[in-house]
Amino acid sequence: MSIGGGNGLSTLLRGLKRYVRAGEGALEITAIVTVTDDGGSSGRLRREFDVLPPGDIRNCMVALSGDESLLSRLFEYRFSNGRGLKGHSFGNLFLTAMTRLTGDFSHAVRFSSEVLAVLGRIYPSTAANVVLEATLADGSKVEGETRISRSKSPIERIELRPRRPKPLAETIEAIARADLITFGPGSLYTSVIPNLLVEGIPRAISASPALKAYFVNLMCQPGETDQFRASDHVAAILRHAGRAYSRSLLDICVVNTRPIRGKVLERYRARAAKPVEMDIPNLERMGLRVITTDLLRMSGDRMPGKIRHEPGVTGAVAFELAQEGRNLKLRLTS
Numbered sequence: 001m002s003i004g005g006g007n008g009l010s011t012l013l014r015g016l017k018r019y020v021r022a023g024e025g026a027l028e029i030t031a032i033v034t035v036t037d038d039g040g041s042s043g044r045l046r047r048e049f050d051v052l053p054p055g056d057i058r059n060c061m062v063a064l065s066g067d068e069s070l071l072s073r074l075f076e077y078r079f080s081n082g083r084g085l086k087g088h089s090f091g092n093l094f095l096t097a098m099t100r101l102t103g104d105f106s107h108a109v110r111f112s113s114e115v116l117a118v119l120g121r122i123y124p125s126t127a128a129n130v131v132l133e134a135t136l137a138d139g140s141k142v143e144g145e146t147r148i149s150r151s152k153s154p155i156e157r158i159e160l161r162p163r164r165p166k167p168l169a170e171t172i173e174a175i176a177r178a179d180l181i182t183f184g185p186g187s188l189y190t191s192v193i194p195n196l197l198v199e200g201i202p203r204a205i206s207a208s209p210a211l212k213a214y215f216v217n218l219m220c221q222p223g224e225t226d227q228f229r230a231s232d233h234v235a236a237i238l239r240h241a242g243r244a245y246s247r248s249l250l251d252i253c254v255v256n257t258r259p260i261r262g263k264v265l266e267r268y269r270a271r272a273a274k275p276v277e278m279d280i281p282n283l284e285r286m287g288l289r290v291i292t293t294d295l296l297r298m299s300g301d302r303m304p305g306k307i308r309h310e311p312g313v314t315g316a317v318a319f320e321l322a323q324e325g326r327n328l329k330l331r332l333t334s
Helices: 006-022 040-049 055-063 070-076 090-102 105-115 145-149 169-177 188-196 201-207 230-241 263-270 280-285 311-333
Strands: 002-004 030-033 121-124 131-136 141-143 155-161 180-183 211-215 252-256 289-293
Touching: 002 006, 002 188, 006 030, 006 055, 006 188, 006 311, 030 055, 030 169, 040 055, 040 090, 055 070, 055 090, 055 105, 055 121, 070 090, 090 105, 105 121, 121 169, 131 145, 131 188, 141 145, 145 188, 155 188, 155 230, 169 201, 180 311, 188 201, 188 230, 201 230, 211 230, 211 311, 230 252, 230 280, 252 280, 252 311, 280 289, 289 311
Parallel strands: 002 030, 002 180, 030 121, 180 211, 211 252, 252 289
Antiparallel strands: 131 141, 131 155
16 A cells, blocks of 8 residues: 655556556555645646545556556646646546546546556545645744645644544555555655544554555655655654554655766755755664665666656565565464
8 A cells, every 4th residue: 555645656656556467466556645736737626626636646547557558648638728728637627527427536536547447446545625734833824735835934744624534434444454555755744744634544554564664755845844854754754643653653764875966966956955865873763674775776877857766666665565564464364
């Protein structure tokens, strides 16, 4: 099971998909996706049609699609002009229309997944129409994912409004069955942590016998995680999950060991973004097992235009951990 949102989660899912296709170890993939996006096409559809934001869900569906040719390209197609259409992706419009037809966003996701032949199950973290609210270090409050991402003051904590939204029953059941539960990669405060603010999810994860792993981000995010080390990311996750569940929420951290250099890094630094410091000793003092690997390997050993986790490597690490988690559960029950 993978928990998160944005591009980070879809990257991991794309890497895991190959193991479903190969039939190795009968891998089953479940994704729990945050639903707090209020910008771009998703934000417009949310405001105009009172639906949950479809963008992150659409990205995950395309990442897990069994047919990445014409159909998945259609879901990713974004209109470049047209009154009312410009900026919208076809997949977002399709999910919105399906929600209106079925009357339920989670049903719309399931039916749309069948159209795309998705190799896994995808659930929104909650069916409630939630809004993200941040309390900043200066004491001010900022509401909405887009405004939070643009804030300049450090974030002290985030919350959902309305408070304590309910999860889907399928989400809690999937957590209980999982061999591995992953967090990230993805924006700490707007993609990963919001899922832990849904009532019952931290408790279910804490109680699950699965291995629990966090894929640490590669880069700090200006306005969200300036100066954050890997251990600071972990501390924020545990703090938001609650003291009662923090001890059994994470077992493993997966960190990148390849130095990030070159012109692509210069472009990030121009926006005040720098690589996350992988302070492994601090992670180990927190009681976590640390897996170190090159998460930036690309074909031809070339860096992409954007600094991202490499799907193949990320998926391979997650698959190996899922096998380990399954073997651990078998030993515990035998």
